[in-house]
Amino acid sequence: MHAILTMIIQRLGLGLITLIAVSFIMSVAIEFLPGDLAQEVLGQSATPETVAAFRAELGLDRAFHTRYFEWLGNVLTGDLGTSLANQREISELLGTRLYNTLFLASIAAAISVPIAITLGVLAALYRNSLYDRLVNIFTLSTISTPEFFVAYILILWFSVTVRIFPSISDIGPDLGFWEHVYRSMLPALTLTLVVIAHMMRMTRAAIINLLASPYIEMATLKGVPRRDVIIRHALPNALAPIINVVVLNLAYLIVGVVVVEVVFVYPGLGQLLVDSVSKRDMPVVQACCLVFAITYILLNLTADILSILSNPRLLHPR
Template sequence: MTVQRLGLGLLSLAIVSAIIFTAVSFLPGDFATAILGRSATPETVAAFQQKLGLDKPWPQRYVDWLGGALVGDFGDSFSSRLVSTVIGPRLANTLALAATTAVIAVPLAVFLGIVCARYRNKPVDRFLSSATLASISLPEFFIAYVLMLVLATKLHIFPSLSSIRPGMGLGEHLYRMALPIMTLLFVTLAHMMRNTRAALIGVMSRPYIEMARLKGEPEMRIVLRHALPNAIGPIASVIAINLAYLIAGVVVVEVVFVYPGIGQTMVDAVRNRDVPVVQACALIFSAAYIVLNLIADIISIVSNPRLLHPR
């Protein structure tokens, strides 16, 4: 079963890579002319196309690009720099932002989900459920601008722009990342908490939970010892989706706070028509979703051995 999931993950990544390359390659307009300008001579355009490999047939360009991508070589950007050099530091910044947010959001979401399931339909559950529902209903850019207005413009607690640079200390780095982290917490925490609550409530209706209650076990012990281990699969799936969002879905947040991550890099590449950088960023986003969902599937199988022997 695990080997089959790995094969499906690789197949999905191959299909996505072909879609990305095809979609970008068939965009209207000539990239060489767009970069060199309309005043460029046909000879100059032809030489530039040859330098970038744009004169080759589409299948050959795709095979060359995919072969290089498999070893981490995405070719040269249209700015005459290696794509890996362009996106490498920005990807590290995005991973730092995602990891910091995940370290806070995942334990807190699971804890709040357990609390809501334990005190179902009690005031604390109703308050947290209403608050998270309202949080999910608000777009991330609105939350970002509200936090920026209150905490940066009015109270002057945090900087409005998350400009970080190499050599910056960890404390200064985290201080400038505070507003993007808060925004992502509002977006991801609510979703993970509500799904944790739903998964636990679904498990707590099973007969073995009733048997544990009849034995007189404390309710919190029932939740932690009996319900939570059997709800790991659904919880892991929703956590994986939200972790993938932290890597691939932070484009809006990075643009709002001018955070130098891979989302901001992709927006700049689209604006400058830097096709190799756009392709590399899109492939990284897709790989993040596929790999994290594959990990969630494996966790589900390990936590529920019955999935190893489907009927």
């Protein structure tokens, strides 16, 4: 347990350094973007004097490093600041959007994780069979297909041809749970098709690698049925790599939703990030990137802890 606590403290320290580096890189990238927030808000008819006065009011006339370190100091004290575009508290903007993104990721995870693990186990059980080859063809096809293309295909099928789900996810705070699920189903299915292939292939590969282990060969020589060999002996020992790939894909479901949310006009954190970039609203962009980075770091740490708990030998690598 002491070794696990030491690892957690080390990872959290490295995570803090990573967060600061990510925020700095994003701030520099936004600074080089063309356009101006003051001009965007005031419109093309604004005079140069009006634009200059508005920039001074927003603090945009100060040096980049001054604004960045002031923002970083506020974040370290828990203050995310105020949006430059609409003067609203950033924490207020992030609250509902983050909930919507987590809700969408939860639906996609609830669908994709059990299906991916089941398909991976069956592919290992019936290795080199027609089923295994068909599943491999399907997964390679979905991995190779861009998210936005999958999204538009699903819209064509389920919104235009069959008309089961709405093509635009009109999400509001007054929706009930199942109505929220219904309107989020198409983006959730898009994310499911994107991540299920990776999880399934990694599950299959982890189990097949273990099938060459001596204890698996011994169980086979003793006459244990192949199904029991995989489910009772190989699968529990393959949990560490499976947990890693599942948790990393869960991180992708939260962090990588930008394209999907934009296609379906889903009011999540990814849509807020895109809108803020177009307005050059740097504090909101920095806050969104910070949330994404925190999510990814914490889920990576969770994957490491769960992997070690499932296989304590990982604490002592050879």
